[in-house]
Each structure stands twice: as C-alpha cells, then as structure tokens.
Amino acid sequence: xxxxxxxxxxxxxxxxxxxxxxxxxxxxxxxxxxxxxxxxxxxxxxxxxxxxxxxxxxxxxxxxxxxxxxxxxxxxxxxxxxxxxxxxxxxxxxxxxxxxxxxxxxxxxxxxxxxxx
Amino acid sequence: xxxxxxxxxxxxxxxxxxxxxxxxxxxxxxxxxxxxxxxxxxxxxxxxxxxxxxxxxxxxxxxxxxxxxxxxxxxxxxxxxxxxxxxxxxxxxxxxxxxxxxxxxxxxxxxxxxxxxxxxxxxxxxxxxxxxxxxxxxxxxxxxxxxxxxxxxxxxxxxxxxxxxxxxxxxxxxxxxxxxxxxxxxxxxxxxxxxxxxxxxxxxxxxxxxxxxxxxxxxxxxxxxxxxxxxxxxxxxxxxxxxxxxxxxxxxxxxxxxxxxxxxxxxxxxxxxxxxxxxxxxxxxxxxxxxxxxxxxxxxxxxxxxxxxxxxxxxxxxxxxxxxxxxxxxxxxxxxxxxxxx
Numbered sequence: 001x002x003x004x005x006x007x008x009x010x011x012x013x014x015x016x017x018x019x020x021x022x023x024x025x026x027x028x029x030x031x032x033x034x035x036x037x038x039x040x041x042x043x044x045x046x047x048x049x050x051x052x053x054x055x056x057x058x059x060x061x062x063x064x065x066x067x068x069x070x071x072x073x074x075x076x077x078x079x080x081x082x083x084x085x086x087x088x089x090x091x092x093x094x095x096x097x098x099x100x101x102x103x104x105x106x107x108x109x110x111x112x113x114x115x116x117x
Numbered sequence: 118x119x120x121x122x123x124x125x126x127x128x129x130x131x132x133x134x135x136x137x138x139x140x141x142x143x144x145x146x147x148x149x150x151x152x153x154x155x156x157x158x159x160x161x162x163x164x165x166x167x168x169x170x171x172x173x174x175x176x177x178x179x180x181x182x183x184x185x186x187x188x189x190x191x192x193x194x195x196x197x198x199x200x201x202x203x204x205x206x207x208x209x210x211x212x213x214x215x216x217x218x219x220x221x222x223x224x225x226x227x228x229x230x231x232x233x234x235x236x237x238x239x240x241x242x243x244x245x246x247x248x249x250x251x252x253x254x255x256x257x258x259x260x261x262x263x264x265x266x267x268x269x270x271x272x273x274x275x276x277x278x279x280x281x282x283x284x285x286x287x288x289x290x291x292x293x294x295x296x297x298x299x300x301x302x303x304x305x306x307x308x309x310x311x312x313x314x315x316x317x318x319x320x321x322x323x324x325x326x327x328x329x330x331x332x333x334x335x336x337x338x339x340x341x342x343x344x345x346x347x348x349x350x351x352x353x354x355x356x357x358x359x360x361x362x363x364x365x366x367x368x369x370x371x372x373x374x375x376x377x378x379x380x381x382x383x384x385x386x387x388x389x390x391x392x393x394x395x396x397x398x399x400x401x402x403x404x405x406x407x408x409x410x411x412x413x414x415x416x417x418x419x420x421x422x423x424x425x426x427x428x429x430x431x432x433x434x435x436x437x438x439x440x441x442x443x444x445x446x447x448x449x450x451x452x453x454x455x456x457x458x459x
Contacts, residue, residue: 068160
C-alpha cells in the first residue's frame with residue numbers, strides 16, 4: 001500500500017507537479033492552506049507532511065507548530081522558496097527544510113529518508 | 118542644552134548624544150513590552166521533552182544517569198538544525214571579476230540556557246548563570262581546536278525586535294573561517310592606542326571610568342559594568358573584567374561566579390528599569406589564540422575581552438547607515454543613574 005503524504009502548497013501548479021512527480025510512489029493529498037491541512041489531519045493518518053511556509057492565512061510555521069500540539073510523530077518537510085526562514089528556530093519542529101528548486105531530487109531523497117525507505 | 122558629539126576611543130566611531138531630546142526610561146516602555154511569543158500555541162523545540170526535535174547535542178550539563186538527548190539537562194548545546202554555515206575546512210576563495218566569495222563554512226550552535234521556557238537568563242540563580250558562562254568557555258575551547266575557525270562569536274538575542282525567533286532563553290555560537298571586519302577594527306584600534314598609552318586601551322578606559330564614576334552601573338572586586346562614554350544606544354552597557362585578559366576562556370573559576378553575579382544584576386536592573394526590553398548581548402574577545410598569536414604576537418597584551426549589552430529601544434535608520442554616526446537620546450550618565458537606581 002502506498003504511503004500517505006499531505007502536501008500543503010498554495011500554488012496549484014506546484015500541487016499538480018508534485019502530485020504527478022510523487023504520485024507514482026505515494027498517495028498524495030494536496031491542500032492549499034493550513035486550515036484545510038488541519039482538517040485533513042483529523043480525517044486521515046498521514047505518514048508524512050510537506051508544507052510551504054508563505055501561504056494565505058496561517059503560514060507553514062504556524063501550521064507545524066499547531067501540528068506539534070496534536071501529533072509530534074509525523075515527519076514534516078518544510079518546502080519553501082526562501083532560505084531566510086531557516087533563521088526561525090520554530091522551523092526546528094520540522095524534520096527537514098528543502099528549498100524549492102526546479103529539480104525534485106532533494107525533496108524525493110528527504111521523503112525516502114524520513115519514511116525509512 | 119546643545120547635543121554633544123562623542124568619540125569612541127577604540128573604534129573611532131562618533132556618537133551624537135542628543136541631550137535636548139533626553140527621555141526617561143518610561144518613554145521607552147511601550148516598545149519594551151514583550152511581543153506575544155510565536156510559539157504561544159504550545160510547542161517549543163528547545164523545551165525539555167522535545168529533545169528529539171533538535172539535532173543530537175554536542176554538549177550538555179545533565180543529571181547523572183540521564184542519557185544524551187533526553188530530559189534531565191540543565192544547559193544543552195545543539196548544532197543549528199538548518200545552519201547557514203556548515204562545518205568543514207574552508208575551500209579557496211572564488212573570484213568573479215572584482216568580487217570574492219567562498220563556500221559558507223563554519224560552526225553554528227545553540228546554547229539552550231535552561232529547560233524552562235519561561236525562565237530568562239536574569240531569572241536564573243547566579244550558580245546556573247555561571248554554568249552557562251562555563252559552557253561558553255568549553256565550547257569556545259572545543260571549536261578553537263580546529264584551526265580553520267579563526268573567530269568564535271557568542272551572542273544572545275532576546276526578544277523579537279532583537280532578532281530572537283523563539284522566546285525560550287538561548288544564546289548562539291557562530292565560528293567563522295575568517296576574522297570578521299568589526300573584530301579586526303577593534304584589534305587595529307586597540308593596537309594603535311597601545312602604542313599611544315603604552316598599555317591596554319581597555320584597561321585605561323576602565324581606570325578612567327572608575328575614576329569618573331558617573332557611568333558606572335555596578336562593580337565588584339573582579340568586574341565593572343558601565344555605560345560606555347560614547348554609548349550608541351539608550352541604556353547600552355558593557356562589562357569589563359578588571360584583570361586584563363584577551364580571551365574569555367582565560368576567565369578563572371572564581372571570576373566566572375563573580376561575572377555571573379554582575380550579569381544577573383545588570384540584566385535584572387535593565388528588566389526592572391526599562392520594562393524588560395529586547396536586547397542583544399555580544400561577547401568581544403581576541404580571535405582564536407592559536408592563530409592570533411601567530412598574526413599578532415602581542416594581541417594578548419592589547420585585546421581585552423568584554424561583554425556588550427545593547428537594549429533595542431531605538432531604530433537604526435538612514436542617518437546611521439549612511440554615516441556610521443548614532444544618535445542616542447539618553448546620555449550614558451543618565452542611563453547609568455537609572456540603572457543604578459539612584
């Protein structure tokens with residue numbers, strides 16, 4: 001059975017790309033904001049979360065902080081276009097920080113590592 | 118009353134002491150009010166019990182029988198999880214036309230000062246503050262064993278306006294493969310003044326400050342805390358050791374306790390006088406002794422480690438960036454008077 005990944009990304013084009021690229025190996029559920037992510041987390045037992053930081057409404061750091069209050073055991077990858085958020089120690093709630101790039105190799109490698117594959 | 122231009126002896130930097138705009142500590146209180154902690158929703162990666170969310174510790178003071186990366190610690194040091202600089206030997210510098218660059222090599226560690234999220238450094242017992250200072254010494258010694266690291270910078274950002282992203286009390290250690298420009302400027306200034314005074318410029322400053330007395334905040338047999346003559350910022354403070362020493366790692370055991378007491382006193386006074394403002398605390402010391410003694414054989418005579426505490430109560434803006442001048446609306450004599458509680 002495919003492992004379940006929750007993708008939180010406000011750019012729909014990126015959601016489609018990730019679904020296409022990662023969907024061969026994983027069961028991807030894509031949402032475009034933090035509130036929808038929290039709702040999905042209440043419904044499904046995900047194996048991993050990938051989240052952007054800059055999003056309308058609650059940002060990715062606020063989202064992962066809130067997730068920590070619910071479950072600390074889900075691996076989380078921050079996937080942001082910005083390096084600068086690394087200065088925020090709240091990002092340590094995540095297990096990896098992958099800066100967005102035209103290649104998804106690093107993201108794929110981190111997913112495999114965190115899922116123990 | 119006219120404003121006054123004052124020159125900082127070592128850096129040569131000028132400051133405008135705008136006495137006609139002089140204010141009282143109360144004038145700064147609204148800005149000093151603590152912003153809501155970003156982690157107010159209940160999770161903090163530095164809190165006891167969340168050790169799994171940090172990289173494995175490189176050092177800790179912990180209860181006997183407790184395992185690394187588990188609860189039971191009193192001071193904990195971890196590498197930055199997402200560092201801007203990565204450990205390793207620095208590769209050669211690259212050039213692009215007139216521009217130089219190199220890969221970001223260095224050490225970046227976080228010192229979690231205590232397991233309790235709500236206990237600030239100034240709230241801790243003096244003996245615990247001494248342990249934090251001792252940990253600084255141990256980490257500097259360990260990092261300086263690697264001669265790639267020419268300078269180890271210890272600093273603390275407290276409060277959002279001071280650059281802290283997390284309110285759990287912590288300090289940071291960054292070691293760089295080059296000696297930073299400001300550190301070099303301080304060395305050059307100290308070197309120039311040594312030739313003039315025939316003694317360490319910082320020892321001379323300390324003697325003159327103690328003789329004048331009006332900028333002294335507190336002193337004991339081993340340390341003096343005062344508001345520098347050319348303070349750039351309201352309530353700026355510095356702590357000098359009375360015993361001349363270039364390297365923080367040379368501070369003796371008995372001196373560490375005395376330093377911890379002085380630090381607790383000035384931070385508590387700052388908290389009480391200016392309503393717990395955000396601040397930066399920076400350690401100034403000579404570069405890695407193994408290297409600096411090679412490059413500057415008598416640096417141990419000229420450099421004098423000290424702590425600098427800068428409350429963030431005013432904004433650095435265009436004039437300061439453009440000229441290097443600072444405008445300080447609180448004369449240091451007045452700041453020291455308030456901090457002494459006169």
